[in-house]
Amino acid sequence: MLRRFLPDRFTCALLLTVLLSSVLPCRGAWATAFGWLTDGAIMLLFFLHGAKLSRQAVLAGVTHWRLHLVVLTSTFVLFPLMGWVLRPLLAPPVTPDLYLGVLFLCTLPSTVQSSIAFTSIARGNVSAAVCAASASSLLGIFITPLWVGAMLESRGGGGMSWHALGEIVTLLLLPFVAGQVAQRWIGVWVQRHRPLVGVVDQGSILLVVYTAFSASVLEGLWKQVPLPVLGGLVLICVVLLALALLATCHGARALGFGKEDEITIVFCGSKKSLASGVPMAKVLFAGHPLGMIVLPLMLFHQIQLMVCAVLARRYARRGEAISPDEGDTAPAD
Structure with missing residues (x-):
C-alpha cells in the first residue's frame, strides 16, 4: 500500500526537471533552440498517437454510446462547470494565473494508457475503456481549444487568436491526421514498439516542462508561489478529483449501468x-506564464494516479469477494 503513494520514475523525472529549470533555466539562444526542439517533439508525439489510435476501436465505441456519452459529458462538461461554479470557493488560496491553470486542467481530455490500465486492474469493461479514452483524446484536440478561447475571452484576453489556431493545426492536428493516414503502413510497427511512443510521450512533456518553468522562473515563479499557495493548489486538485469520482460513480449507478x-x-x-x-498549454497559452498554467495539471496528475491506484485495487477486491472461484486476471502494475 505504501508503494502506491510513492512517486514513480516519471514523476521523479518531472520533479528533477522542475528543479533543473529552477537552478539552471534556459535563456537567450538556448531557450530558442529548446523551443524548436520542443515543437518537433510535440509534432512527433501527436503523429505517433495518430498512428497508434485504432480507427476500429473508436468506431466500435458507437455501439456503447450511452457509456461514452457519460464519459465525455464528465470530461468536457462536468469538469469545466465545476471549475467555474466553485471558483468563488477555490480561487482565493491561489493566484489568478494558477487558477487559470486549474480551469485549463478542467477542459482537458481523459488519459488513455492509465484509464485503460486502471479499468483492467479493477475488472471493468476494458474494451469500452479503450473506446472512451481514445474518443476523449481525439475530441480533446478540438474541444479543449474552444474552452480555452472562451476562458481567455472572459478574462478580457480577446479569445483564441488566429496564431494559436494555426499552431494547433500545425503542431497537433496535422501530425495526428498524418499518423492516421500512415497507420496502414506503420500502425503494426508502432504497436510493437510501444516503449518508443512512451519515450517520445514522456520526453516531450519533460521538454515542455523545462522550457515553461525556465521562462517562469526567470519571471519570478517561486516568489509568486509560496508554500501556502502551493498547499491551496493541492487542496483544489483533491476537491476536483473527489467530486469527479463521486459524480461518475453515483451517476453511473443512477443511470442503471452495471x-x-x-x-x-x-x-x-x-x-x-x-x-x-x-503540449496543448504551450500552444494555447503563448504569452502567459506557462509554468503557472501547467503546475496544477502536474499536481493533479500525480494525485489522480495515487488515488486511482488504491481505488482500482478496492474494486478488484470487491470483485474477488463476489466471485471467489474466479482467478485474478488483473494485470500487474
Whole structure:
C-alpha cells in the first residue's frame, strides 16, 4: 500500500526537471533552440498517437454510446462547470494565473494508457475503456481549444487568436491526421514498439516542462508561489478529483449501468491527460506564464494516479469477494 503513494520514475523525472529549470533555466539562444526542439517533439508525439489510435476501436465505441456519452459529458462538461461554479470557493488560496491553470486542467481530455490500465486492474469493461479514452483524446484536440478561447475571452484576453489556431493545426492536428493516414503502413510497427511512443510521450512533456518553468522562473515563479499557495493548489486538485469520482460513480449507478461499466465510467471520466495537456498549454497559452498554467495539471496528475491506484485495487477486491472461484486476471502494475 505504501508503494502506491510513492512517486514513480516519471514523476521523479518531472520533479528533477522542475528543479533543473529552477537552478539552471534556459535563456537567450538556448531557450530558442529548446523551443524548436520542443515543437518537433510535440509534432512527433501527436503523429505517433495518430498512428497508434485504432480507427476500429473508436468506431466500435458507437455501439456503447450511452457509456461514452457519460464519459465525455464528465470530461468536457462536468469538469469545466465545476471549475467555474466553485471558483468563488477555490480561487482565493491561489493566484489568478494558477487558477487559470486549474480551469485549463478542467477542459482537458481523459488519459488513455492509465484509464485503460486502471479499468483492467479493477475488472471493468476494458474494451469500452479503450473506446472512451481514445474518443476523449481525439475530441480533446478540438474541444479543449474552444474552452480555452472562451476562458481567455472572459478574462478580457480577446479569445483564441488566429496564431494559436494555426499552431494547433500545425503542431497537433496535422501530425495526428498524418499518423492516421500512415497507420496502414506503420500502425503494426508502432504497436510493437510501444516503449518508443512512451519515450517520445514522456520526453516531450519533460521538454515542455523545462522550457515553461525556465521562462517562469526567470519571471519570478517561486516568489509568486509560496508554500501556502502551493498547499491551496493541492487542496483544489483533491476537491476536483473527489467530486469527479463521486459524480461518475453515483451517476453511473443512477443511470442503471452495471458494475463493469461503472468502473469504466469512473476511471475514464475522472482523469485528465498530462500527455495532451502540457503540449496543448504551450500552444494555447503563448504569452502567459506557462509554468503557472501547467503546475496544477502536474499536481493533479500525480494525485489522480495515487488515488486511482488504491481505488482500482478496492474494486478488484470487491470483485474477488463476489466471485471467489474466479482467478485474478488483473494485470500487474
